[in-house]
Amino acid sequence: MIRSRRFLAVSAVSALLAIAVSACGGNSSGGTVGGGGGSKLIIGVDLPLQGASKDASEATVNAMQLYLEQVGHKAGNYDVELKVYDNSTAAKGAWDDATCAKNAQDHVANPGEVAVMGTFNSGCAKIEVPVLNSDPSGPMLMVSHASTNPGLTKAWDPGEPEKFYPNGVRNFARVIGTDDYQGVAAARFAAQDLGVKRCYVLNDNQTYGQGVAKVFAEEAPKQGVTVVGSEPWDLKQPNYVALFTSIKALNPDCIYLSGVFDNNGGQLVRDKVRVLGDNNAVKLMVPDGFSGYPEFNNLAESQGAYLTFSGLTAETLRQNGGAGANLLDAYKAKYGADPASSYALYGVEALQVILEGIAKSDGTRKGVRDQVFAGVTIPAEQSVVGKEVKIDPQTGDASVRDISVMQIKDSKETFVKPWPL
Structure with a gap:
């Protein structure tokens, strides 16, 4: 299961700064701005490091750094370092449009940086991807472990995905399933396993939340849910x-909160229970935008809520053995607990894809992107998610499309079942 305990590697902020400083130290051998091509290359890590996402982001950085240490900071003939970028602000306590835009420019301008792992939020990715795509030295690769909005890779909203790729070639890939699969799985689970008949859908009015809500609302009637x-x-x-109070008059037996917990999710959950009753009386369902948040897990009003996650949980990966279990064991030995979010393992999977692209490349941004979009494959025995991962060279989507259903019990995200797609 995903552990909810907060943890810091010595001092979380100090650790992250140390990684960034270490990476910056490699810039001098990284070639010219935008070019890469040196013997030491940099992978940017672009995550929200403030606010409610802080735990998940810190766990992701720590897991990636641990994996990079295990492979000797090497990808083929290249030495590799991470440079961490914060796309959140203290005032907002979450990812920020202007900060994402600035980060994108900083990635392009940073000597030796050949690819980016991130972003966590789809809305931030939609800001950054076109900037990276327009890099004069060749589109700069971004591989996400958590940006699940379908429009980044396939037809969704008007103009998508073409508007994110002004150069006409793809530079965004991901190692996790998309919201259209998650919304369908959640609606089917609600109907088939929970017996839900009447559901009210709320979204946080952001890219991710709107996308999942749209699919859930479209699938629910097909399953007999009004x-x-x-x-x-x-x-x-x-x-x-x-x-x-207004929703109560409609007599729902289910509330679906589609969005991220950062967006006042705690107050929303508390008031849901206050007005409609606990999560046995009126089921509460949320997508993986609420996963990996200790504050959510620890709320008395969250107990009994169901979550879906576009991937496999840490508990499942440990039970399956292999590379993922080995990394989790090493992580727990170093930090004293499992990662605060299963997204951490998917961050490492994204790193594996980038490293494979680097190893086969000429060390330039264009070379790394070209290798990944030639169709990178991470074999099952090496993959930290326990399955062979292939990147579709046409779309950038991954071959793995797992959905896990979890429930909050005793302030922990407890695995309930996999949901077939």
């Missing part, structure tokens, strides 16, 4: 008592 209402919640509201 969507009695659907609307965005205002993340700036001090409470949602009035909202849930």
Whole structure:
């Protein structure tokens, strides 16, 4: 299962800064700006390091750094370091549009940086990918472990995905399934396993939340579930008592909160229970935008809530053995607990894809991108997610499309079952 304990590697902020400083130290041998091509190359890591996502992001950085240490900081003939970028702000406590835009420019301008692992949030990825795509030295690769909005790789909203690739070639890949699969799985689980008949859908009015809500609301009626209402919640509201009072009149037996916990999710969950009753009386379902948040897990009002996760949990990966279990054991030995989020293992999987691209490349940004989009494969015995991972050279999507269903029990995300796709 995903552990909810907070942990810091010595001092989390110091550790992250140390990684960034170490990476910056490699810039002098990394070639000219935008070019790469030196013997020491840099992989940018672009995550929200402040606010509610802090635990998941720190765990991801720590897991990636641990894996890189295990492979001797090498990819083929190249030495590799990480440079960490924070795409959040203290004021917002979450990813920030302007910061994502600045990070994208900084990636392009950083000597020796040949690829980016990230972002965590799809909205941030949609800001950064076109900038990286427009890099004069050749589109700069981004591989995400968590950006699941379908429009980044396939037809979704108007103009997608073409508008993210002004150069006409793909430079965004991911190692996790997309929201269209997760929304379908959640609706089917609600109907078939929970017996839900009437569900109200709320979304956080952001790219990720809107996408998952859309698919859930479309699939639910096919499963015999009536969507009695659907609307965005205002993340700036001090409470949602009035909202849930109006929803109560519609007599729902399910509330689906589609979005990320950062967006006032704690208050939303508390007021849901306050007005509608606990999660046995009216089922509460959330997507993986609520996964990996100790604050959510520890809420009394979260107990009994169901989550879906677009991947396999740490508990499942450990039980399956292999490279993922070995990395989890090493992580626990070093940090005293499992990663705070299963996204950490997918961050390492994204790193494996980038390293494979680097190993086969000429060390330039264009070379790394070209190798990944030639169709990179990570064999099952090496893959930290326990399955062969192939990157589709046409779309950038991965061959693995697992969905896990979990439930909050005793303040922990407890694995319930895999959901077949």
